[in-house]
Amino acid sequence: MSANDWIQIVVYLAVLLLLVKPVGSYMALVFAESPNKVTRFGARIERVVYRMAGVEPGEEMGWKKYALAMLLFNVLGMVAVYVLQRVQQWLPLNPEHFAAITPDSAMNTAVSFASNTNWQGYGGESTMSYLTQAVGLAVQNFLSAATGIAVLVAVIRGFSRRGVKVLGNFWVDLTRTTLYILLPLSLVISLLLVSQGVVQNVRPYEHATTVQATAYDEPVKDADGNPVLDAAGKPVVRHVSTQEQVLPMGPAASQVAIKMLGTNGGGFFNANSAHPYENPTPFSNFIEMLAIFLIPAGLCYTFGVMVGDRRQGWAILATMLVIFVPLTFGLVAAEQAGNPALHGLAIDAHASALQSGGNMEGKETRFGIVSSGLFAAITTAASCGAVNAMHDSLTPLGGLVPMWLMQLGEVIFGGVGSGLYGMLAFAVVAVFIAGLMVGRTPEYLGKKIEAHEMKMASLAVLLPCALVVICTAIAVMTPAGVAGVANPGAHGFSEILYAVSSASNNNGSAFGGLSANTPFWNVLLAICMYFARYPLAIAMLAMAGSLAAKRHVPESAGTLPTHTPLFVVLLASVVIVVGALTFFPALALGPIAEQLMSATGH
Numbered sequence: 001m002s003a004n005d006w007i008q009i010v011v012y013l014a015v016l017l018l019l020v021k022p023v024g025s026y027m028a029l030v031f032a033e034s035p036n037k038v039t040r041f042g043a044r045i046e047r048v049v050y051r052m053a054g055v056e057p058g059e060e061m062g063w064k065k066y067a068l069a070m071l072l073f074n075v076l077g078m079v080a081v082y083v084l085q086r087v088q089q090w091l092p093l094n095p096e097h098f099a100a101i102t103p104d105s106a107m108n109t110a111v112s113f114a115s116n117t118n119w120q121g122y123g124g125e126s127t128m129s130y131l132t133q134a135v136g137l138a139v140q141n142f143l144s145a146a147t148g149i150a151v152l153v154a155v156i157r158g159f160s161r162r163g164v165k166v167l168g169n170f171w172v173d174l175t176r177t178t179l180y181i182l183l184p185l186s187l188v189i190s191l192l193l194v195s196q197g198v199v200q201n202v203r204p205y206e207h208a209t210t211v212q213a214t215a216y217d218e219p220v221k222d223a224d225g226n227p228v229l230d231a232a233g234k235p236v237v238r239h240v241s242t243q244e245q246v247l248p249m250g251p252a253a254s255q256v257a258i259k260m261l262g263t264n265g266g267g268f269f270n271a272n273s274a275h276p277y278e279n280p281t282p283f284s285n286f287i288e289m290l291a292i293f294l295i296p297a298g299l300c301y302t303f304g305v306m307v308g309d310r311r312q313g314w315a316i317l318a319t320m321l322v323i324f325v326p327l328t329f330g331l332v333a334a335e336q337a338g339n340p341a342l343h344g345l346a347i348d349a350h351a352s353a354l355q356s357g358g359n360m361e362g363k364e365t366r367f368g369i370v371s372s373g374l375f376a377a378i379t380t381a382a383s384c385g386a387v388n389a390m391h392d393s394l395t396p397l398g399g400l401v402p403m404w405l406m407q408l409g410e411v412i413f414g415g416v417g418s419g420l421y422g423m424l425a426f427a428v429v430a431v432f433i434a435g436l437m438v439g440r441t442p443e444y445l446g447k448k449i450e451a452h453e454m455k456m457a458s459l460a461v462l463l464p465c466a467l468v469v470i471c472t473a474i475a476v477m478t479p480a481g482v483a484g485v486a487n488p489g490a491h492g493f494s495e496i497l498y499a500v501s502s503a504s505n506n507n508g509s510a511f512g513g514l515s516a517n518t519p520f521w522n523v524l525l526a527i528c529m530y531f532a533r534y535p536l537a538i539a540m541l542a543m544a545g546s547l548a549a550k551r552h553v554p555e556s557a558g559t560l561p562t563h564t565p566l567f568v569v570l571l572a573s574v575v576i577v578v579g580a581l582t583f584f585p586a587l588a589l590g591p592i593a594e595q596l597m598s599a600t601g602h
Helices: 003-030 038-041 043-053 063-087 101-114 130-158 169-194 250-262 282-306 310-337 368-381 396-406 418-440 453-477 489-504 517-548 565-599
Strands: 205-221 237-249
Touching: 003 038, 003 169, 003 237, 003 282, 003 310, 003 368, 038 043, 038 169, 043 169, 063 101, 063 130, 063 169, 063 517, 130 169, 130 250, 130 282, 130 418, 130 489, 130 517, 169 250, 169 282, 205 453, 237 453, 250 282, 282 310, 282 368, 282 418, 310 368, 310 418, 310 565, 368 396, 368 453, 396 489, 396 565, 418 453, 418 517, 453 489, 453 565, 489 517, 489 565
Parallel strands: none
Antiparallel strands: 205 237
């Protein structure tokens, strides 16, 4: 790697770390127990919202009521988005007159956006009306992100409170997150993106005549919009040519901002952040990458403030960086090295050993390998799923990194809120293991970790792992599952493994070689997305309810300090070991096998 490569990554991390404390401190004020300047400023707006919703803000909830409110609110959001997609052809702000979305695709998309996954089996500019994108999908981008932060705040209260049975009010936490955090930050990011050329309008699509005709293969679809398959189960295509280019328009900037800040990742356009209307310049690319980690990193500091020990937040953040940084450099190095199958071929003047330009397939030249590799690591470490390059075109080892970052449970920064409460589940497991080593009851943040807490933490850690391995097995054994694989062999298996890992960890990115907009894949991935989001959140709330009722245990000589470098290493090791033991056999069949075959010219 060149000095320029190092500089790009180091500058990104430096800017991020400089913003952690101010952003984290501000969010801690938003959720403070007593009124402060932030909440007093917006108190009138809050009161209007509560009055319209019929909410009593002073009424706190136990974990069961909090979980029920969260679940019902999100299910209603799914229903609303599903209905909106099914009737969009009769609604306004549909200048291209798009038809209704098919039932299975609409269901998949509704679950996807409500669960903060934003898996997309459709092309936004060719499928969704402006109204569906703005009122349905963008609103869910806000609300799913706010839900994750609200659950996290309730979990933190479980650690910080003593001898009580309540965790706060879900509606208050949801409202404050949206009003004071997501909306202001989205406005700032939107303006920055517009300044770089990201489109923001509601005009009809522009039609331009090209200098010469362009020929391409177009998928054949049936009356319901599903791809037509031949006898072998492959999509049928027809050869067409055109001299017209359609330039999509729409309110993209406002939705790109929240897709990044909320770690949602759903692209307004099909090419996502590789599209020049979503991400036109290196500066817009930097802003989008920064927006993805901004809230998850800041929440680590918020956690430290709310539990009364800022060192705890820095320790969690350090654990995330200890895992993230080496994997990022590994991904970039793999892409710089190029395709091992091409090594030694006389493809350019400097190709005696390696591709001199690295692996540029599937990448935008305005970003290059480093910014594309860094973006890929960021978007899969966070449960964002936005992409500025084709992950299916990564080298085998380069593709392994984002896949494994997802399989670790989306706790390396992870989704807004959900990433940190997932890491706290691993922290509970880590202190339990340490307690077993020294023969005493484990403690974390002054609370004894007993059987109930371990059961809930284990459920949160292991459920996504189980979803990945079980659903991958179902997909590879089902004809409808393998029918959409564009590449045979190890890479085809990687495409399936990546898709299920993405859905089962609420990421949403994909190896684009898998045609997943079919009834089988829409249903299977919707199941993964739903059970990867809500049972985990409920388990963490149950653990928080148990912890909040416990008394504080004073530190003693046998208490494991959880803010030291030793604990950072222990916690990182637990995260890595769980991921390695669970997924190494599957990774050996996919990207590792593909790397070995590529190195031998196969």
